[in-house]
Amino acid sequence: MSFNNLDKSWVTPLAQKAIDCSIINPELYSKYDVKRGLRDISGVGVLAGLTEIGEIRAYIIDENEMVPCPGKLYYRGYDIEEIVQDSWDNDKFCFEEICYLLLFGELPNEKELKSFISNLSQYRRLPTDFTRDMIMKSPGKDMMNMMSRSVLSLYSFDDNPDDNSIENVLRQSLQLIACFPLLAVYGYQAYNHLYNKKSLFIHSPIPELSTAENILHMLRPDSKYTRLEAMLLDLALVLHAEHGGGNNSSFTTHVVTSTGTDTYSVIAAALGSLKGHRHGGANLKVVQMFEEIKREIKDWSDDEEIEAYLQKLLDKEAFDRTGLIYGMGHAVYSISDPRAEIFKQHVGDLAHQKGLDEEFTLYSKIETLAPKVISKNRKMYKGVSANIDFYSGFVYRMLDIPLELFTPIFAISRISGWSAHRIEEIVNNGKIVRPAYKSVAPRRNYIPFKDRG
Numbered sequence: 001m002s003f004n005n006l007d008k009s010w011v012t013p014l015a016q017k018a019i020d021c022s023i024i025n026p027e028l029y030s031k032y033d034v035k036r037g038l039r040d041i042s043g044v045g046v047l048a049g050l051t052e053i054g055e056i057r058a059y060i061i062d063e064n065e066m067v068p069c070p071g072k073l074y075y076r077g078y079d080i081e082e083i084v085q086d087s088w089d090n091d092k093f094c095f096e097e098i099c100y101l102l103l104f105g106e107l108p109n110e111k112e113l114k115s116f117i118s119n120l121s122q123y124r125r126l127p128t129d130f131t132r133d134m135i136m137k138s139p140g141k142d143m144m145n146m147m148s149r150s151v152l153s154l155y156s157f158d159d160n161p162d163d164n165s166i167e168n169v170l171r172q173s174l175q176l177i178a179c180f181p182l183l184a185v186y187g188y189q190a191y192n193h194l195y196n197k198k199s200l201f202i203h204s205p206i207p208e209l210s211t212a213e214n215i216l217h218m219l220r221p222d223s224k225y226t227r228l229e230a231m232l233l234d235l236a237l238v239l240h241a242e243h244g245g246g247n248n249s250s251f252t253t254h255v256v257t258s259t260g261t262d263t264y265s266v267i268a269a270a271l272g273s274l275k276g277h278r279h280g281g282a283n284l285k286v287v288q289m290f291e292e293i294k295r296e297i298k299d300w301s302d303d304e305e306i307e308a309y310l311q312k313l314l315d316k317e318a319f320d321r322t323g324l325i326y327g328m329g330h331a332v333y334s335i336s337d338p339r340a341e342i343f344k345q346h347v348g349d350l351a352h353q354k355g356l357d358e359e360f361t362l363y364s365k366i367e368t369l370a371p372k373v374i375s376k377n378r379k380m381y382k383g384v385s386a387n388i389d390f391y392s393g394f395v396y397r398m399l400d401i402p403l404e405l406f407t408p409i410f411a412i413s414r415i416s417g418w419s420a421h422r423i424e425e426i427v428n429n430g431k432i433v434r435p436a437y438k439s440v441a442p443r444r445n446y447i448p449f450k451d452r453g
Contacts, residue, residue, distance in 0.1 A: 028440050038435075039331065048435075049254060050428075051245040052076065053102060053420045058333045068383055071333040071341075075242055076101050084238060084342055093210035093230070095237040095413070096120065099177060102242055102420040103170070121207040123178035124214070127157040131186055131202065139190035143408045144275040146187040148268045151176070155264040162262050164426060172263040173419035180415050181211060184408035185218040191404065212237060215412070219401065229399055232350050233409075236392055239339040240410050242417035246332075249273040249280070253418045257425040258433040270418045271411055280410040284403055286327040287393035289319050293366070300362045303369060310366070310373040327390030328370045334383035343391045354398050363394060 029036055038046040057072040073080045075098065087094035100108045100116050108116060134153045140146045154176075155161045160168055186202060193200040201221050205214045212234035216225040245254060252273040256266045274280035296318070297305055312318035313325050330337055344364075351360035367386045374384050396406050 024440060032438055032440075034438070045246050045332070048251070048433075049245055051421070051424060052105070053424060054242040054244040054417065056244045056246075056332050058335070068334040070336045071338045071385075073243070073338045076105050078107065080239070081338060081342060084235065087235075087238070088231070088346070091227075091231075093212060093234045095211050095234050095241070095416075098238050098241050099416040102416050103173070103423070118207075120174065120178050121205075123175045124182065124205045124207070126179060126182055127154070130154075130157065131182075135183075135186050136190045139187065139194050141191060141195065142275075143184060143187050143191065143404045144271055144280075144411065146191070147180070147183050147408060147411060148271045150183045150187065151264050151268045151271065154179075155262065158264075161264065164260065164262070166423060166426065169263055169423060169426060170419075173415075173422065176263070176267060177415050177419060180412045181205070181215050181218065184405060184412055185215060188219070188402060188405050188408075192402070210234060211412070215409070216399070219405075226353070228350055228353060232346060232395055233399060235343065235346060236395060236409065237413040239342060239388060240392075240413035242414070242420070245421055247279070248276075249414060250417060250421050253421045254425045255433040257422045258429055258431070260432075263422065266422055267415065267418060270414075274411055274414065275407060280407045280414070282326060282387075283389040283393035283396070283410070284406045285320075286389050287397055287403065287406070289313075289326045290363070290394070292319050294359070294362070297362075300358060300365075303365065306362075306365055307369055307373055310370055311377070314373065314377050325366075325370050325374065327386060327393075328367075328374065329384045330387045333385060333387065336385045337387045339388035340386045340390055343388060343395070347391050347395055350395065350398050356398065360394075363391065 028034075035046045038048060040046070053076060055074040055077070057069070057074075059068050075083065078101070083094065083098070087097075096117050097108060097113055099120075100113060130150075130153075134150055135146070140149070158172065161172075163169075182205065189201055192198045199221070203218045203223055206217060209217060210230070213225070213230045215233060216230060217223045243250065245251060249270045253266055253270045256269045277285050293309060294300075297309055299305055309318060310325060314323055316323045348357075348360055351357055367390060370386075371384045392410075393406060396409065401409065
């Protein structure tokens with residue numbers, strides 16, 4: 001019996017009761033100076049911790065005043081733009097190098113990187129019969145939930161799952177980093193076979209291939225891909241790997257780690273965080289939004305027609321009627337998201353290779369026009385610019401990556417950052433993370449059971 005077959009008619013009339021007792025007067029947040037979402041009205045986060053792993057810069061302080069500046073992203077103090085530029089100048093894959101940097105704090109030399117890649121390749125395997133018994137026999141419709149289930153199942157295959165010594169946690173982290181592409185791709189193949197009635201392909205990873213290459217190799221029936229395709233996917237993995245300790249899933253990693261629980265529980269929690277459309281699931285929303293834009297806008301070169309549609313989005317008259325233009329704006333960045341800027345430099349090449357120049361131009365136009373439309377309609381405390389989700393979904397679609405894997409690709413990348421944050425929390429852990437919540441419930445007199453009408 002599934003949950004859907006259970007009687008749920010009695011739940012419906014109670015739903016409104018649950019809503020009514022959960023509403024908190026918005027004015028109370030101002031009265032008690034509560035930073036909702038741990039952010040103030042200008043978008044600046046409440047300082048909740050320290051980290052050396054990643055850093056975001058979106059403003060400078062000039063005469064005690066915040067002045068927005070073009071966004072910058074640093075991994076362990078290194079400018080991500082310089083790392084990516086070196087990678088493309090030398091036509092080399094970079095994600096494994098980034099994993100090493102995030103975990104060990106330094107860029108590896110040639111010998112260190114070669115050894116790290118070799119060891120990571122040896123870890124790129126699942127326990128015996130795991131694919132058959134845990135993935136193939138009970139596939140699900142949501143790949144992020146399947147990955148969470150698989151991660152929790154791996155706990156049972158670990159001889160030492162609860163040991164939180166750094167050596168053991170590092171071993172677990174490396175195994176998860178290596179296995180995440182398998183969990184995601186095999187989960188999708190099982191889903192595609194059962195629900196879409198497609199042929200089942202299970203390609204074993206090839207040790208000498210990079211993470212990006214192995215994803216395309218395992219995903220595609222013929223295992224074929226171009227160098228540019230693999231390089232763009234590698235770039236996506238690099239840009240998604242880390243984003244400071246304040247993003248929701250990395251913060252979740254710190255919070256859950258602080259309880260003293262095991263690695264598998266921590267990463268499952270982080271996956272649950274990343275799944276949400278306000279976090280890792282946003283790129284899927286961008287692609288779905290653009291599919292409607294391409295249908296509704298007749299002339300992709302007409303700025304007025306594009307602006308009119310964007311206005312409909314803001315007025316909740318188009319797409320999912322949330323009033324959002326997905327892919328625009330970020331909790332921290334205002335003038336620019338450096339990841340989007342880097343991505344855009346190379347996305348055009350793949351779009352040209354795929355014969356999608358007009359669509360890429362449409363993306364560029366909306367990137368320019370959307371901030372103008374938003375500024376006319378809403379009071380803004382900081383600028384609005386395209387974020388990485390604006391272009392990442394477009395790239396994944398050009399790579400023939402199915403929609404179901406958009407957010408799992410993000411997870412394949414971010415597991416490296418989560419692992420680094422988990423280790424950092426364990427090393428520096430002194431207290432469980434527990435913010436304060438103020439109760440604003442009125443005091444009421446108790447009514448004995450026999451007197452309740």
